[in-house]
Amino acid sequence: MTDGADAAPDAPNRPNLVLVHCHDLGQHLGCYGADVETPNIDRLAADGARMANSFCSAPQCSPSRASMMTGHYPHENGVMGLAHMGWALGDEWETLPKRLRAAGYETALLGFQHEVPDEPERLGYEYVDSGTKRALELVDVVDDFFAERADAADPFFVSIGIEEPHRPFRREYLPDETYDEYDPDEVSLDDFPYLPDAPGVREDVADLRSMISAVLDPAVGAYRESLADAELAEETVFVFTTDHGLAMPRAKGTCYGPGVETALVVHQPGVVEGGDVHDGLVTNVDFTPTMLDLLGIDPPTDVSGESFAPLLRGESHEGRDRVFAEMTWHDRYNPIRAVRTERYKYVRNFSVLPKVFVPMDVAPTASGREVHEEFHVPQRPTEELYDLETDPEESENLASDKKPFESAAAASDPDPAHLDALDRLRDELESWMRATDDPLLDGPVPYPDVE
Structure with missing residues (x-):
């Protein structure tokens, strides 16, 4: 049995877990004060809790994601670079899906992961559909997944991995009107004090915001709608996050704030108070222990991460000071x-x-x-x-x-x-x-x- 996991017979009484994670977003959302329209994710934050000072373990994809899934820093779990370049997570590591599977959960991956270069089943997923990682194309995939599990006896964990808004911000598969909302000449650069005011920068910011507003945000809203249509929302923890900071100079690939700050929003009906904003310092090394704790499973004690679930539940929590x-x-x-x-x-x-x-x-x-x-x-x-x-x-x-x-x-x-x-x-x-x-x-x- 996986360390820290309760016995499987209690599993039917536990909530489901839906994790939506995207690429290279940082905290560039309306609910974090950014000048971008994200009504669906803002609504999720209003329904749940938003972590104002959430950070990643590394300002790059694979190391950060491996920390989320293991509760260990990149130099501990060995993923000190990109998975497709030789730094894959070893099969011996206990991951969140492995721990949940041991506790009686069905585990599924829809879309993208980057902890291993191939065979995501090695991470503990029983069901994998990686036919697309595009946010809007995943809407039907997610809808079918929830519909098929509306009457399931056992709880499930589904990881929904979205490629956007990874560069390039302007993509050929998106219609031209996707990019009509933000005018480069009019766009505000107040959210990017570390970048020069230059035409190329303005075009980048306009295209980035268009992809977030017209692709990422409506997709997240559609996933929540599918969950509600399947009458699963009230028994599900719904989490939205990203791997690291924005794909901009002095952000991604650096340990400055824009490189390591991450959006993290958690909704659990009847448990997490809607509209809460928590200012305490948290890191995605804490993600696996926290999720297990929210689901009623004892978090592991042999990891570097620590649960901040008490904070989300409104309980006394000392938290991190660094x-x-x-x-x-x-x-x-x-x-x-x-x-x-x-x-x-x-x-x-x-x-x-x-x-x-x-x-x-x-x-x-x-x-x-x-x-x-x-x-x-x-x-x-x-x-x-x-x-x-x-x-x-x-x-x-x-x-x-x-x-x-x-x-x-x-x-x-x-x-x-x-x-x-x-x-x-x-x-x-x-x-x-x-x-x-x-x-x-x-x-x-x-x-x-x-x-």
């Missing part, structure tokens, strides 16, 4: 570790990359190249410290600007007003790395031995 994030490999070696408290962000760069990292799935577009040119900045410092109270955009580094392999005499001194915070967070990050056996402490992490 969250950690990391980056190791994407389409190149880019080792970073970071810790964030309510007030500070500390980032440690272990590489010698000459500029802010822009993943190749962000840079190749015409506008991406244009934005990329804006980031030909000097080599990144070894350490970065930001006071989030006065500098939420993380623009003023309060640590030394010393570069890797540069002598201390050539660098500025840290801001004396924040020396205590710098020393404390530097020690806490290293303690976390040691406690979790981070291989980066032993030197550069090699690429996996794969073809």
Whole structure:
């Protein structure tokens, strides 16, 4: 039996779990204050609870998703890069679907996953339909799935994986009118203070918002409608989230706020109070323990994540006072570790990359190249410290600007007003790395031995 799972006979009395997860969204939703129309997801947030300070373990797809499904950081479960590039989750790891299957749940995947490159059944899914990962094409697939389970005796867990709004934002399979709602000349860039006001950027933002408003949001609304039509909504936990931040420079592929912030909305009728907004720090390493707890299954005690289900239920909950994030490999070696408290962000760069990292799935577009040119900045410092109270955009580094392999005499001194915070967070990050056996402490992490 899977550690932490109750015996299967109690399963029929437990709620179902519907997890809707999309690509590269960050918190770019109306309910999070973004200038984009998302009435369906906003309604979900009004019906349930919204986590205002939700973060991912890594600003990239596979490592973040593997953390969600295992409760372990990427360097613990071994997924330190993309699954299709050799960093797949091993079969020995206990995942959320495996744990739920052991507790008597039917487990299903509709659409997309990226924890393994193929055979998602290895993750614990009994039923898989990966014929499409496009949000609107999945509407009929999801409708059929719920209709077929309207009278099922056992509860189910279904993971609905959506490709959008991954780049390219403008897609050939979508009709031209999809992109009519937002005018690049009129679009506001207030949500993107880290990007220059340039024509390519404006086109990107308009296309991104169009895909969110005209594709992602109505699809989520349709999934909820199908669940209600099957008369399953009242006995189901419905969760919407994303893997990491937006596919923009200084976001995806970095441990800055726009790279690691994630939308997380949870609805459970009669349990989670509608309209609640929780400001506590949470990380998607906590996702599996939290979901198990909400379903009435004892969460595992041998994972790095911890349940924040008591917070969602309105119970007393101490919560986290810090969250950690990391980056190791994407389409190149880019080792970073970071810790964030309510007030500070500390980032440690272990590489010698000459500029802010822009993943190749962000840079190749015409506008991406244009934005990329804006980031030909000097080599990144070894350490970065930001006071989030006065500098939420993380623009003023309060640590030394010393570069890797540069002598201390050539660098500025840290801001004396924040020396205590710098020393404390530097020690806490290293303690976390040691406690979790981070291989980066032993030197550069090699690429996996794969073809």
